Amino acid sequence: MSVLVLVEHAQGIFKKKSFEAVQYAAHIAKEMGAGVTAITTGNVADSEMQALGAYGANKVLHSTDARLDNFSSRAFAKVVVAAAQKESAKVIIGLHDTTGKAVMPRVAARLQAGLVAGAVGYPDLSKGFVVKKNVFSGKAFAFVNITSDVKVITLMPNTYPVVKADGSASVDKLDAGLTDADFAVKVISVDKATGDVPLSEAELVVSGGRGMKGPENWHVLEDLAKQLGAATACSRPVADSHWRPHGEHVGQTGGTIRPNLYIAVGISGAIQHLAGVNGSKTIVVINKDPEAPFFKAADYGVLGDAMEVIPRLTEAVKKYKASQA
Amino acid sequence: MKILVCISQVPDTTAKIAFSDNNTVFNTQGVTYIINPYDEWYALVRALELKESGAATAVHMITVGKADAEPVIRKALALGGDEAIRIDADSNDTYQVAALIADYAKTQGYDLVLCGKESIDYNNGSVGAMIAELLDMNFIGFAYKIDVAGTNVTVQREIDGGEETDSCSLPLVISCQKGVAEARIPNMRGIMAARTKPLKVVAPAAISAVSSIVGYEMPPAKSGVKMVDAENMDELVKLLHSEAKVI
Ligand SMILES: Cc1cc2nc3c(=O)[nH]c(=O)nc-3n(C[C@H](O)[C@H](O)[C@H](O)COP(=O)(O)OP(=O)(O)OC[C@H]3O[C@@H](n4cnc5c(N)ncnc54)[C@H](O)[C@@H]3O)c2cc1C
Ligand SMILES: Nc1ncnc2c1ncn2[C@@H]1O[C@H](COP(=O)(O)O)[C@@H](O)[C@H]1O
Numbered sequence: 001m002s003v004l005v006l007v008e009h010a011q012g013i014f015k016k017k018s019f020e021a022v023q024y025a026a027h028i029a030k031e032m033g034a035g036v037t038a039i040t041t042g043n044v045a046d047s048e049m050q051a052l053g054a055y056g057a058n059k060v061l062h063s064t065d066a067r068l069d070n071f072s073s074r075a076f077a078k079v080v081v082a083a084a085q086k087e088s089a090k091v092i093i094g095l096h097d098t099t100g101k102a103v104m105p106r107v108a109a110r111l112q113a114g115l116v117a118g119a120v121g122y123p124d125l126s127k128g129f130v131v132k133k134n135v136f137s138g139k140a141f142a143f144v145n146i147t148s149d150v151k152v153i154t155l156m157p158n159t160y161p162v163v164k165a166d167g168s169a170s171v172d173k174l175d176a177g178l179t180d181a182d183f184a185v186k187v188i189s190v191d192k193a194t195g196d197v198p199l200s201e202a203e204l205v206v207s208g209g210r211g212m213k214g215p216e217n218w219h220v221l222e223d224l225a226k227q228l229g230a231a232t233a234c235s236r237p238v239a240d241s242h243w244r245p246h247g248e249h250v251g252q253t254g255g256t257i258r259p260n261l262y263i264a265v266g267i268s269g270a271i272q273h274l275a276g277v278n279g280s281k282t283i284v285v286i287n288k289d290p291e292a293p294f295f296k297a298a299d300y301g302v303l304g305d306a307m308e309v310i311p312r313l314t315e316a317v318k319k320y321k322a323s324q325a
Numbered sequence: 326m327k328i329l330v331c332i333s334q335v336p337d338t339t340a341k342i343a344f345s346d347n348n349t350v351f352n353t354q355g356v357t358y359i360i361n362p363y364d365e366w367y368a369l370v371r372a373l374e375l376k377e378s379g380a381a382t383a384v385h386m387i388t389v390g391k392a393d394a395e396p397v398i399r400k401a402l403a404l405g406g407d408e409a410i411r412i413d414a415d416s417n418d419t420y421q422v423a424a425l426i427a428d429y430a431k432t433q434g435y436d437l438v439l440c441g442k443e444s445i446d447y448n449n450g451s452v453g454a455m456i457a458e459l460l461d462m463n464f465i466g467f468a469y470k471i472d473v474a475g476t477n478v479t480v481q482r483e484i485d486g487g488e489e490t491d492s493c494s495l496p497l498v499i500s501c502q503k504g505v506a507e508a509r510i511p512n513m514r515g516i517m518a519a520r521t522k523p524l525k526v527v528a529p530a531a532i533s534a535v536s537s538i539v540g541y542e543m544p545p546a547k548s549g550v551k552m553v554d555a556e557n558m559d560e561l562v563k564l565l566h567s568e569a570k571v572i
Contacts, residue, residue, distance in 0.1 A: 071484075071489075073454060073457070073463075073464045073466070074457075074458075074463060074464070077458065097485050098466065098467055098483065098484045098485050099485070101450045101451070101454070101466060102454050102464060102466045103454075104451075104454075105419065105423070105451035105452070105453075105454035105455040105458070106454050106455065106457065106458040106464070108419075108420060108451070108455065109420060109423060109424070109454075109455040109458035109459050110458055112420065112535065113420070113535060114418065114420060114534075114535035114536035115419055115420065115449070115451055115536070116536070117419070117448070117449040117450060117451045118448060118449070118450075127539070128539075130539060132542070133448075134448055135446065135447050135448060135541070136336070136342045136445070136446055136448075137445055137448060138544070139342045139544075140342050140344075140541055140542065140543055140544065141541065141542045141543075141544065142447070142538045142540070142541050142542075143538065143539050143540040143541070143542070144536050144537070144538055144539070145536060145537055145538075145539045146535065146536045147534075147535055147536060147537070148535035148536075184463050184493055184494070185463050185464075185465060185491050185492075185493040186491060186492050186493065187489060187490070187491055188479075188490040188491060188492055189489065189490045190484070190487065190488075190489045190490075191487050191488045191489070192484070192486055192487035198485050198486030198487075199486075200485055200486075201485070201486075203571075204571070204572070228572065239503075246469070246503055246504060247483060247488075249503070252338050252445055253338075253362050253363075253445070253503065254503075256448070260571040261565065261569070261571040261572065271338065271339055272338045272339075275338075278544060279544070281569075281571065282565070282569040282571045283547075284561070284565070285550070295550050296547070296550070297547060298547070298550040299547060299548075299550065299551065299569065300550065300551050300552075300553055300561060300564060300565070300569075301550040301551070301552045301553070302552070302553050302554075302555050302558075302561065303552065303555060304555030305555075308555070309555050309558070312555075312556075312558040313558040313561065313562070315558070316558035316559045316561065316562045317562055317572075319559065319562075320559075320562045320563075320566065320572075
């Protein structure tokens with residue numbers, strides 16, 4: 001019996017969210033008295049896979065089929081299902097990111113398994129298999145009980161801090177018997193912003209609204225983000241006016257994020273905006289209107305003009321960083 | 326090309342979220358329902374555009390829901406489309422919803438199935454990929470642009486930290502988000518026409534749920550905002566470091 005976890009790497013290097021998923025799987029496995037098997041694909045060194053042991057993986061199943069370097073939900077799902085059969089998996093974990101959201105529903109459908117998409121807690125085994133998840137775009141949580149024999153979960157990244165321990169995983173090959181039909185979706189081009197922190201994984205986010213007045217002022221926010229090592233986000237009207245790319249739009253009809261720190265500048269705090277960000281651990285609101293509704297949802301507030309406050313904050317962060325160095 | 330658009334009904338974005346019966350039941354009192362924005366603004370409108378351009382021969386829309394979902398599906402019909410199907414079942418289980426849709430769709434010869442990237446109530450984002458698996462179709466998620474040329478479909482989609490362009494031949498399931506189309510408002514002619522369009526009610530196939538919601542919880546209330554003087558950003562940094570422990 002085992003708990004499976006699908007992990008992805010970027011050019012052969014596992015990312016923090018992968019460690020988080022492995023650690024999450026290990027926690028569940030321990031409670032169930034099961035082992036943890038990680039699954040990964042493509043070109044990655046044995047030493048890198050063995051290192052997943054430090055987060056609780058006992059074994060890594062490696063599917064080396066070179067075609068898997070391009071994403072295909074059908075092929076990835078087949079790999080996971082093959083691993084599930086090989087390992088008699090009871091629980092299958094993925095991340096609630098663009099990969100997990102495309103692969104895990106397929107796996108669940110194939111295995112007729114219940115799925116909790118976007119879990120923010122460990123399963124409660126004392127009441128069945130009850131998992132907490134976000135609903136109503138962050139306005140509430142639901143507790144979902146999975147009743148099928150096999151259970152599938154996608155974990156919301158940034159739910160748990162990652163802790164490294166000792167340990168090494170064994171590595172085994174996995175042949176999922178993939179055919180060309182599994183790769184019918186052809187990837188023509190990929191355009192990844194390199195170097196920047198992807199918004200969905202960012203621990204710190206600096207976000208701007210209409211109060212920023214125009215795209216020409218964004219460099220001030222970007223300076224702050226750079227100083228903090230934060231990703232940038234925006235409100236919907238900002239994306240709608242093409243001041244910022246629509247991938248940065250957060251809220252009910254944009255991305256849902258839950259960083260450790262969300263700094264909202266010149267955003268009024270409409271309910272549809274809050275829906276996507278109120279899972280953030282700490283919220284700082286900078287606004288020139290003392291009546292802005294966002295202050296009610298904030299931990300820290302600064303009343304003032306964005307163009308004056310932000311450079312001051314950037315300086316203060318710089319000073320603090322220097323004092324820590 | 327025959328298109329099926331999956332439509333779910335969700336509480337309006339400003340709806341007050343509250344629960345009753347010891348936090349086990351979503352309180353629908355005073356809640357108005359709308360078509361899930363991703364389904365209406367993007368999936369449905371793109372399907373209609375494809376029909377208008379002659380690429381599609383028929384646009385059907387399907388919802389899994391009880392009779393109370395009919396006003397919403399009528400509104401979808403008012404925007405356009407040829408036929409609506411309501412599978413008469415109430416479910417929060419994504420597997421059950423997807424399997425009911427797949428069970429209906431499997432005999433209908435749909436070439437393209439469009440759904441939203443997620444429903445804004447339960448935020449699963451799972452139904453589309455599940456339908457694809459159950460119908461043995463290919464799936465492309467998070468599309469922000471869809472072009473059809475004959476039987477070949479080119480999709481621009483979002484991936485974590487970037488964008489990707491994919492191509493695939495039909496049949497195909499695509500989940501849609503902003504960019505795919507521009508929202509439309511139903512006009513009087515559409516509303517009148519919708520009254521006479523077929524709304525087929527189908528009995529659900531024998532498919533059981535494999536999960537259920539056993540309770541809800543509201544997020545903890547914020548303890549109140551601490552205001553920091555705009556002149557003193559060193560103080561804010563200090564608080565973020567030593568009190569909030571986020572930097
Ligand atoms: C169905 C639906 C879905 C929606 N989905 C989303 C969504 O996903 N995400 C989203 O964000 N919105 C969404 N909206 C829109 C939402 O209702 C608000 O209109 C939007 O969030 C407002 O954006 P804003 O705060 O940037 O702009 P505004 O509401 O215009 O607020 C600007 C703020 O900036 C402040 N300000 C102005 N000048 C300065 C200055 N110099 N310094 C500091 N502060 C200043 C003002 O006091 C004000 O509070 C949705 C709406 C609907 C109907
Ligand atoms: N009850 C339903 N009836 C029809 N389509 C649905 C239903 N629930 C979800 N969908 C479709 O699946 C998409 C993703 O929903 P979900 O997986 O519930 O987040 C939605 O945008 C709809 O297109």
